[in-house]
Amino acid sequence: MKIVDIIMMGEDQGRKRVKLFIIGFLIFLLFFKCSSTFGQQLVPLSSDLERQALLDLRSSLGIRARDWPRKADPCLVWIGVQCQQNGRVIGINVSGFRRTRVGRQNPQFVVDSLLNFTLLVSFNASGFLLPGSIPEWFGQRMLSLQVLDLRSCSVFGSIPSSLGNLPSLTVLYLSSNSLTGTIPSSLGQLLRLSELDLSQNSFTGTIPLSFSSLLNLTVLDLSSNFLSGSIPSGIGNLTNLQNLNLSNNSLSASIPAELGELSALVDLDLGLNSLSGSLPVGLQGLRSLQKLVIGNNSLTDVLPENLFSNLTKLQSVDLSHNSLSGALPVLLWSMPQLSFLDVSYNNFTSVLPNSNSPSNATFTTFNLSHNNFFGNLTSQLSGFNFIDLSDNYFEGKVVDNIRGNASLSTNCLQNLSNQRSLMDCTLFYSQRGLIFDNFGNPRNTTPPGPKPHKKSNRRLAFILAGVFGGLGFIVLLVLFLVCCLRRRERGDADQRGRSVGPVPEGGSPPPPALSINFSNLGEAFTYEQLMLATSKFSDSNLIKHGHSGDLFRGVLESGSPIVIKRVDVRSLKKESYMVELELFSRGMHPRFVPLLGYCLEHEDEKLVVYKYMPNGDLSNSLYKKSEHEDDSLQSLDWITRLKIAIGAAEGLSYLHHECSPPLVHRDVQASSILLDDKFEVRLGSLSEVCKQEGDTHQNVITRLLRLPQTSEQGSSGSTSATCAYDVYCFGKVLLELVTGKLGMSASDDATTNEWLEQTLPHINIYERELVTKIVDPSLIVDEDLLEEVWAMAVVAKSCLNPKPSKRPLMRYILKALENPLKVVREENSGSARLRTTSSRGSWNAAVFGSWRHSSSEIVGIPGPSIKEGSSSLKQSGAGSQGSGACGGDLSSSNKKLSRDVFPEPASDVDIERPE
16 A cells, blocks of 8 residues: 555656646746847837936926836836837837826926937827927927827817928827818828828818828828818829718818729718718729718719619618608618618608518618608518618508517508608609508598588588687787787886986987986096097007997006997997996996996097906906916916806896896807906996896786797897897807817807707716816816816706707806806705705706707707907907807707707606796
């Protein structure tokens, strides 16, 4: 037994030795492989100049010590630094790095030390905050650069044309920034370029023709800009192109047939433009194409039957929201790889092809809605995962196995609810020479019955005469009461409108409808005093041409700075300046721009004198030049922005709720919000103020008997004479404070719609992180302040409700801004108190009541047209007293509004909007 034990122990020891040998051998192989793979990075930095340059870059960008420790060797330890075997830096990657606390306070595009890396091949800063413009020397000194990645870096300004001088550049990523201007044609000199992404910026102009020389290009993404003109036919020369994305621009004209020469193209996206004409047959040359998106354009004509004959690899096709007509090509129903087809919102009219559905039909989604398809439905449609056939003219019975995976509303189908009327269906089929199946009911072929007795006819005539006679009497009575009430209101208005103040010497009397107490209007300046203060109204003192008068800087003999509005009553409405004076005569509210006096001596020229506002208006103070020598821009911090929002809300709340009758500002925008030396808000542009018409009648019967008016239009015909209009414009100002996108509160309808369509989907009551995608990149906020930013965005969205009646009142908006954390925390928590016991007086319920509406109810109120000389971002100057017009609400645009722009809250949140 002992011999056997010894033998077994020897075998165990042998096995252990074998295992240890195998493990050691594997460790050796792993070490050898790692050494051979990363050997280049294990070489210490050899250049003292580059070491100092890295330290300078570490300091200017605010790189944390844990990423780039000062005492460690950069080539051996620093994250993102790549070196050659000779110890020279060839790559720097700070993508996704977090700045130090000091670096976050004033982030800038300061990378001058990159000039010392003469062998630098790659610089990647994607996702790293670099507010500033791309230096001109990037294309003059960094001649070895092959990869430049500045995606989502908050870069602004234009692309320097010198970037076209980088002979080795192969990858250029500048997407998701705030770049403006035109795309320089010099980029067409980058002959080695393989990937070019300039998407999600604000480029204007046309696509450079020089891009046709980029023969090595595989990816070209210019989407989500403001490019116009036509698609250059020269793009057809880029035979290596695999991904072409020109969507969400303003491209027009027709699609060039030369695009069909891009035989390597896999993804083609031309959606959300203004392309017209027909789809060229030449696109059948795209044999490798897998995704085709040309939706949301103005394409017309029929689809060529052989267009898809060679596109056998197609997986996704989007031709929606065009004006395409004719029949749908049969090939689309038999393509083996097709998994998504959307041809909705066109004018296709035909029966569905009687061919077999695609082989992978259980995974497909087809959308044929909002067309003119007709005929019977077949059992072949049951193979699709989902198919939308709504808003067509299909008739007949519906196969049972289709009901569960199809949307069939607004058709002519039997035994289904929510279908078209019998007249609509019959007319459609008769226009095509077809017979409608009458919803499966037998047709009326029976002979007419016996004629009714004459007594029955006479009795029916008496009944109708009595009914209509009674209705006529009621109508006359209502009209009589309306006339009496209108006459009484006019008499009250005349009585209230008598002037009670003295007429100033040398001035014309105010209009009879205004009550002005000139003792409350400050000093009556002489014309000579104001001429002297402004150097005879010289152009050097001109601030801007406002829509209610020209604004000039001035200095009184006492040394006090002032701003003077010069009103030429020959070219402007004579009563406009008097409206403003009448408002000031009621009392100086602390949120109005301080009025110092007036001069009404001249018959054709009136002067209004204000206190000078050192910080100008919001449009030119949100970003101001830094005190550093680099003249970089420094934005207002969040505490100041919230302070400005609350101050503006206080001024508007005074007009809406403390004045009788309620007054409407009608010109709420960034340039109307003036800021004193402590950034306290003073509302300007008060010449457009008028009383609100429509909801000032307190008597219920009177309100019912008033003549009908729209919710935004008073008897004067003004489309902005409602407090709801002020609330909408104020919502755009709040979004400007959150996003930092200046000029939107004064922009036209089309620009506003595009901005709202891109911004509002990121605002959700229940998901805070979404808002981080639209927050001004220059804002530095911690977790608590981010909740306040989120709250202001939510309040802004409630103000932008497309239904004026659903917008919250200004006093509730003020309460919400004063208690931002309470807004989001109560609403987000979905507490029982908010769901079940919200009172009519709850400001929180008032704000969030605006979320409870259908996303399809997009009702706009057109704003006043922007007059010549009105303010804009470019016209705003230092010390501007504000002028211009607020853009309209939501109006038609060539870009379709998404239904996600105005989402509804969860169904369990029952919020009652106060009356």
